Amino acid sequence: MNTEAIVIMIIAMLIVWGGLIVSIVALRARPERATYPPGGEDDHREDDAIIEHDT
Amino acid sequence: MSAPSPQGTHPPREQFTGQVGFILSAIGSAVGLGNIWRFPGVAYENGGGAFLVPYLIALLTAGIPILFLDYAIGHRFRGGAPQAFRRIKGWLESLGWFQVMICVLIAVYYAAVVAWAGSFFVHSFGLDWGDDAAAFFIGDYLQVADVGGADPWFTFDFVAAVLIPLALVWIAVIAVLAAGVVKGVQRANVVFIPLLLVAFGILVVRALFLDGAADGLDVLFTPDWSALGDADVWVAAYGQIFFSLSVAFGIMITYASYRKRKSNMTGPGLVVAFSNSGFELFAGLGVFSALGFLAQQQGVTVADLDFQGVMLAFVTFPTIVSQMPAGAIFGALFFGSLVMAGFTSLVSILQVVAAALQEKFAISRRRAAIGMGVVLGVVSVLGFSTTSGLILLDTVDAFVNNIGIVASAVFMCVFVIWVYRMGPELRYHMSSVSTTPLGRWWYVCVGAIVPVMLVVMLVQYVITRVNEPYGEYDTTYLLYAGWGAVVLLFLGAILFTLPRWRGPRAFSAWPTYPPVEDPALTKESSR
Numbered sequence: 001m002n003t004e005a006i007v008i009m010i011i012a013m014l015i016v017w018g019g020l021i022v023s024i025v026a027l028r029a030r031p032e033r034a035t036y037p038p039g040g041e042d043d044h045r046e047d048d049a050i051i052e053h054d055t
Numbered sequence: 056m057s058a059p060s061p062q063g064t065h066p067p068r069e070q071f072t073g074q075v076g077f078i079l080s081a082i083g084s085a086v087g088l089g090n091i092w093r094f095p096g097v098a099y100e101n102g103g104g105a106f107l108v109p110y111l112i113a114l115l116t117a118g119i120p121i122l123f124l125d126y127a128i129g130h131r132f133r134g135g136a137p138q139a140f141r142r143i144k145g146w147l148e149s150l151g152w153f154q155v156m157i158c159v160l161i162a163v164y165y166a167a168v169v170a171w172a173g174s175f176f177v178h179s180f181g182l183d184w185g186d187d188a189a190a191f192f193i194g195d196y197l198q199v200a201d202v203g204g205a206d207p208w209f210t211f212d213f214v215a216a217v218l219i220p221l222a223l224v225w226i227a228v229i230a231v232l233a234a235g236v237v238k239g240v241q242r243a244n245v246v247f248i249p250l251l252l253v254a255f256g257i258l259v260v261r262a263l264f265l266d267g268a269a270d271g272l273d274v275l276f277t278p279d280w281s282a283l284g285d286a287d288v289w290v291a292a293y294g295q296i297f298f299s300l301s302v303a304f305g306i307m308i309t310y311a312s313y314r315k316r317k318s319n320m321t322g323p324g325l326v327v328a329f330s331n332s333g334f335e336l337f338a339g340l341g342v343f344s345a346l347g348f349l350a351q352q353q354g355v356t357v358a359d360l361d362f363q364g365v366m367l368a369f370v371t372f373p374t375i376v377s378q379m380p381a382g383a384i385f386g387a388l389f390f391g392s393l394v395m396a397g398f399t400s401l402v403s404i405l406q407v408v409a410a411a412l413q414e415k416f417a418i419s420r421r422r423a424a425i426g427m428g429v430v431l432g433v434v435s436v437l438g439f440s441t442t443s444g445l446i447l448l449d450t451v452d453a454f455v456n457n458i459g460i461v462a463s464a465v466f467m468c469v470f471v472i473w474v475y476r477m478g479p480e481l482r483y484h485m486s487s488v489s490t491t492p493l494g495r496w497w498y499v500c501v502g503a504i505v506p507v508m509l510v511v512m513l514v515q516y517v518i519t520r521v522n523e524p525y526g527e528y529d530t531t532y533l534l535y536a537g538w539g540a541v542v543l544l545f546l547g548a549i550l551f552t553l554p555r556w557r558g559p560r561a562f563s564a565w566p567t568y569p570p571v572e573d574p575a576l577t578k579e580s581s582r
Contacts (some may be wrong), residue, residue: 001269001272001273001276002273002277004104004277004278005104005272005273005275005276005277005278006276008104008105008107008276008277008278009104009276009407011107011273012104012107012276012336013336015111016111016329016332016333016336017333017336018328019325019329019332019333020330020332020333021330023325023326025328025430026166026322026325026490026491027074027319027322027323027325027326027490029489030322030490031319032073032074032317032318032319032490033317033319033488033489033490036317036487036488036565036566037565037566037571038318038566038571039128039565039566039567039572040317040566042070042315042316042317042564044327048531
């Protein structure tokens with residue numbers, strides 16, 4: 001391979017795969033927000049049967 | 056303990072179990088056949104190493120912003136495409152159905168390619184294509200009707216070798232969809248995506264050590280800087296990013312709607328976008344190493360080989376495999392990877408259709424999945440397991456992608472951002488739930504850069520298609536199969552919007568916009 005092609009290949013790998021690694025590390029460090037606006041309760045999941053009380 | 060569902064008697068919305076399930080499913084959707092057989096060829100044709108400059112700029116200014124637009128719409132308005140758009144503005148439901156129709160047309164032929172890959176996975180073990188892979192694929196396997204001159208453009212001569220795997224693909228995909236978001240979609244992706252990475256990883260590493268691999272990589276990465284001054288190269292870069300990320304035709308809207316309300320959206324979005332490009336680059340290394348090897352064996356240059364699309368996968372690659380030591384294993388790894396990449400994308404495409412039917416007509420998930428699967432499966436078999444299937448596939452693919460999806464994205468930007476001014480609300484939504492807030496730059500991307508680039512692409516493509524028939528096919532045939540497919544998108548959008556909405560109507564978006572007084576949050580989101 002010529003030098004120019006090798007340099008381009010390495011830069012591409014650094015940016016694309018580097019970007020992937022940085023985005024994964026950042027997400028692992030802070031997966032979710034600590035605070036949210038008020039409200040926003042979810043429905044129950046369809047595959048989690050809703051507990052029904054009959055008493 | 057059980058709070059009443061806001062949707063009354065309707066079952067509550069399904070949810071991915073967490074971040075990893077969602078990310079793997081979104082990657083499974085984005086990483087498809089295009090990453091393996093489209094990116095390397097497009098890069099090579101458009102300036103080699105220099106192509107990476109417009110490619111990365113396109114990723115940052117179009118790919119990621121449009122991905123976030125899809126996520127914001129789906130996550131805030133909690134529905135498949137028609138339901139989500141309907142909650143923005145009633146008549147925009149039709150834009151949702153336009154996207155569903157795109158998915159319908161893509162699914163019927165995409166399933167056929169997955170079926171071919173499945174067949175070739177089996178053929179790999181005996182290297183059944185022998186010395187002439189082209190003759191085997193076109194003649195022996197697909198039995199393509201000779202369409203020159205007066206021969207039929209459309210036949211119902213079924214090819215059993217295609218029909219049987221195609222039927223199996225439909226049965227498998229219906230089973231996945233009927234099992235639901237968690238037990239079907241998420242489970243399939245959690246299994247297949249890591250497996251795809253391992254199988255494809257072995258293949259790429261092996262390809263890098265073949266004789267002539269360095270020559271192939273030389274061809275791929277040697278930059279032609281003059282290409283940067285060519286507008287077509289920039290359009291190609293935006294096109295590649297756009298098609299490969301699976302944005303603007305409902306998939307990411309649908310998947311995002313299955314995340315719980317309090318979920319980080321931008322962080323996982325970046326992981327998905329970079330994974331998609333990361334896989335493409337990885338595929339580029341493998342494909343061009345293998346092409347370099349074949350060129351050396353045959354004493355030709357890489358440019359003389361078929362380096363893109365169906366022919367790369369089903370003709371060039373089998374030829375390479377035949378000449379590699381222990382080729383059968385690598386053939387199986389290659390076609391196994393194609394099956395997994397294609398199947399997970401097919402699941403996501405059909406989830407868009409099933410979710411839309413389920414929500415509009417208030418039917419159960421199983422009924423929607425099975426009903427849709429049977430109808431589309433039959434259409435798919437009728438159209439694509441015959442001796443004229445390849446030509447129909449090629450035509451529908453070109454028109455639906457280059458006109459349908461691009462138009463869909465332009466409509467989204469025009470109506471959602473310009474006409475109904477949803478930009479600030481959607482940006483506020485993303486910033487309120489995500490760890491990384493969206494800045495004002497996002498408006499510039501989805502309001503200006505993306506629509507301008509896409510309108511240029513669309514106009515250029517339509518002019519080209521009017522002036523020169525696609526693939527030198529018969530013009531009457533193209534009128535029905537190509538332009539007919541585009542008309543079908545609009546027709547379906549209108550017809551599906553007309554019936555009454557039977558699903559639950561009550562809905563309130565969260566978080567409330569304009570925001571309730573919370574100084575800390577307001578400060579962060581306006582950054």
